[in-house]
Amino acid sequence: MSKLKVSILQFPGTNCEYDTVYAFKKLECDTEILWHKENLEIDCDLLVIPGGFSYGDYLRCGAIAKYSPIMRSVAKYADNGGKVLGICNGFQVLTEAGLLPGALKRNDNLHFISRIQHLKVISTNNAFLNRCKEDEILNIPIAHHDGNYFVDENTLSDMYSNNQILLKYCDSEGNPMVVNGSIDQIAGVCNRDKNVFGLMPHPERAMESILGSSDGTKMLEGFLSQ
Amino acid sequence: MKAIVNVYLKEGVLDPQGKAVHHALGSLGYNSVTDVRIGKQIILEIDESDKDIALSKLEKMAEELLANTVIENYTIELE
Numbered sequence: 473m474s475k476l477k478v479s480i481l482q483f484p485g486t487n488c489e490y491d492t493v494y495a496f497k498k499l500e501c502d503t504e505i506l507w508h509k510e511n512l513e514i515d516c517d518l519l520v521i522p523g524g525f526s527y528g529d530y531l532r533c534g535a536i537a538k539y540s541p542i543m544r545s546v547a548k549y550a551d552n553g554g555k556v557l558g559i560c561n562g563f564q565v566l567t568e569a570g571l572l573p574g575a576l577k578r579n580d581n582l583h584f585i586s587r588i589q590h591l592k593v594i595s596t597n598n599a600f601l602n603r604c605k606e607d608e609i610l611n612i613p614i615a616h617h618d619g620n621y622f623v624d625e626n627t628l629s630d631m632y633s634n635n636q637i638l639l640k641y642c643d644s645e646g647n648p649m650v651v652n653g654s655i656d657q658i659a660g661v662c663n664r665d666k667n668v669f670g671l672m673p674h675p676e677r678a679m680e681s682i683l684g685s686s687d688g689t690k691m692l693e694g695f696l697s698q
Numbered sequence: 699m700k701a702i703v704n705v706y707l708k709e710g711v712l713d714p715q716g717k718a719v720h721h722a723l724g725s726l727g728y729n730s731v732t733d734v735r736i737g738k739q740i741i742l743e744i745d746e747s748d749k750d751i752a753l754s755k756l757e758k759m760a761e762e763l764l765a766n767t768v769i770e771n772y773t774i775e776l777e
Contacts, residue, residue: 532766539763568766575768577707580714622711622769653714 476501476696479516481546481562483508483537488523488559488676495676495692496520508540514549518695521546521562523615523674533576533618534564543569555599555695556668560616563660563670572663572670573631574623579616580653586615588684589651591659591673592642595635598666602697603690609646610639610687612673614659619672621654621661628655636662639671700777701744701756705765706737740764749776 478496482489482505493503506514527536537543543565550556550571558566566572579585593601593608604610623631631637639660641651648657652672660671675688707713713735720734742759746752756774765772 531763535763535766567768575766577711577769578714580712582714582718620714624768653712 476518477516478503478518478520478695479514480505480520480522481508481542482506482522483524483526483540485526485528486522486524486561488561488674491674492520492522492559492676495679495688498679499689499693499696501696506542508537508542510545511541512545514542514545514554516554518555518557519546519549521556521558521565522676523560523562526561526565529561529618532564532568533561534566534568537561537565538569547571550663550668553665553667557600557695558668558670559674559676560619560672563672564618566668566670571668572661573627573636574621574661576618576672577620577622577653578618579620580650584615584617585619585652586613588612588678589614589673590642590644590646590649591639592646594637594640597635598638598662598669598694599697600662600669600694601638601691602694604694607646609642609644610691611678611685612675612687612691613677613684614651614673616652616672619652619654619659621658621672623655631661634664636664636666638662638669639673699744699746699749699752701742701752702775702777703740703742703756703760703764704737704773704775705740705760705770706735706772707769708771711769752776 675691678685678688715736716734
């Protein structure tokens with residue numbers, strides 16, 4: 473079987489690109505980092521927009537990054553069914569670019585939240601979480617200031633009926649837990665065609681039990697199943 | 699000419715910063731404040747002589763970049 477090729481975007485202010493490289497190398501994927509000024513055809517099995525603070529989070533998180541030259545190629549790649557995963561700032565970029573529904577607001581307690589957080593798997597019928605089980609509880613680091621997911625009610629109900637709600641914040645028993653004020657405690661979603669995924673938690677930081685959790689492995693491994 | 703674009707969260711979208719400031723004003727004794735909303739003001743110098751052209755460009759700028767219309771509204775003033 474040929475190796476999965478994972479391309480990882482890098483904007484000024486991105487800071488999780490090398491963690492993401494590490495995580496996918498651990499899963500024996502080929503990886504490459506693409507600088508945001510590249511104007512090229514994206515050719516990979518999975519494109520990751522990693523975490524960080526693209527353009528210093530100026531104006532709004534992800535608002536400037538969405539007009540980087542490479543984002544035109546990303547939109548084209550996603551329109552053709554290419555798989556995209558946005559982690560943390562990457563999730564913010566994807567909502568700003570309109571590739572995912574909703575928006576991410578300032579956390580309701582106004583604090584930057586950095587800790588390991590339990591998540592409940594809501595939907596597994598997709599290219600991302602197919603190695604997880606529904607209602608399974610994962611333990612994944614979160615680190616964000618603007619992770620308060622908002623989407624209007626009509627869109628939200630469409631997203632539920634189309635299984636686009638992927639992950640929710642919960643306690644260790646799986647009970648809903650308010651973390652940052654997200655509507656319905658949503659931590660991760662996908663688009664209608666289920667090829668664009670976004671989440672605030674950092675699976676790429678949960679690849680080693682010695683560092684607190686290896687639950688990120690079974691999340692990212694989902695992409696290997698295709 | 700000078701343009702001022704005000705961007706603020708839509709009605710019905712909870713404004714956590716406004717809520718915190720409202721609470722702080724209450725603890726300072728300003729109990730008659732019933733609501734606080736926080737937005738941002740973007741001040742632009744724009745090299746256009748026709749107000750209508752300037753306005754239509756500013757509207758495009760607001761829709762494309764200055765505001766995220768999923769959660770925010772905006773107003774435009776020209777001076």
